[in-house]
Amino acid sequence: MFSETQIGARLAQIFNLTGKTAVITGSAQGLGRETGRLLAEAGANVVIADLNPDAGCATAAEIEANGGIAIPCKVDVADEASVKALFAAVDAKFGGVDILINNAAHRSKAEFFEMSVEQWDQMQDVTLRGTFLCCREAITRMKAKGGGGSIVNISSVGALRPTLWGVNAHYDAAKAGVDSITRSLASEFAADGIRVNSILPGGMASEGGKNISATFKIRGPIVGAGRVPMGRMAAPIEVAQSVFFLASPAASYVTGQIIAADGGFTVS
Numbered sequence: 001m002f003s004e005t006q007i008g009a010r011l012a013q014i015f016n017l018t019g020k021t022a023v024i025t026g027s028a029q030g031l032g033r034e035t036g037r038l039l040a041e042a043g044a045n046v047v048i049a050d051l052n053p054d055a056g057c058a059t060a061a062e063i064e065a066n067g068g069i070a071i072p073c074k075v076d077v078a079d080e081a082s083v084k085a086l087f088a089a090v091d092a093k094f095g096g097v098d099i100l101i102n103n104a105a106h107r108s109k110a111e112f113f114e115m116s117v118e119q120w121d122q123m124q125d126v127t128l129r130g131t132f133l134c135c136r137e138a139i140t141r142m143k144a145k146g147g148g149g150s151i152v153n154i155s156s157v158g159a160l161r162p163t164l165w166g167v168n169a170h171y172d173a174a175k176a177g178v179d180s181i182t183r184s185l186a187s188e189f190a191a192d193g194i195r196v197n198s199i200l201p202g203g204m205a206s207e208g209g210k211n212i213s214a215t216f217k218i219r220g221p222i223v224g225a226g227r228v229p230m231g232r233m234a235a236p237i238e239v240a241q242s243v244f245f246l247a248s249p250a251a252s253y254v255t256g257q258i259i260a261a262d263g264g265f266t267v268s
Helices: 004-014 030-041 053-065 080-094 117-144 169-192 207-215 236-247
Strands: 021-025 045-050 069-074 099-102 149-154 194-201 258-261
Touching: 021 030, 021 080, 021 117, 030 045, 030 053, 030 069, 030 099, 030 236, 045 053, 045 080, 053 069, 069 080, 080 117, 099 117, 099 236, 117 149, 117 169, 117 194, 149 169, 149 236, 169 194, 169 258, 194 236, 236 258
Parallel strands: 021 045, 021 099, 045 069, 099 149, 149 194, 194 258
Antiparallel strands: none
């Protein structure tokens, strides 16, 4: 039987991120912001990378005010030069990266027969191209320092089954591609000690989730029969805790996994 002191010490060890540097894209609000807060509380240096510089600065300032270490960086994940500049800034400030959370996302309403090629391309650029570009920069640096590191790609339950909004062919396809990238990179770089996993959120009661619900036509109540067995949408912190687990040493033998944090939606 472990004492409370022993339990506390063990938990502190497996969830300790002191000295680690985490780059989180799309982290000025919602899931990304909650993940940044958690990683900072665990001791990580957090890079709030977002297309919205004002919101990114506010989130970084909040983390710093609560005793964490955080810097804001503007980034357009679909732009190669912008991504390279982001990681160069991380190198200059922290000397590399240990954790990458690919959370940047794009949402647009697009019924299939009304979807333009431009809408399709923009979705793939932010979601797939952005994940590829950020992973390439992060893995290059992880390998250069001798290996090790964790990448968590934020996918969606839409990668596994149609969701409630019914106008997501471009989004669902892009997120399925993200999960393919996750599996491929996990296999390719396991020997380097680099872990790569996906988290698949369901509906979240976040700023983005509220905007989606207001914009898209939902096919029936979100928590009704055959929807979410737990009967509610997730708070962003609940999904962020799953992301944090995968980023931490507690998940040291977990790689290549596609994990839904969806209140049971994918099994309903």
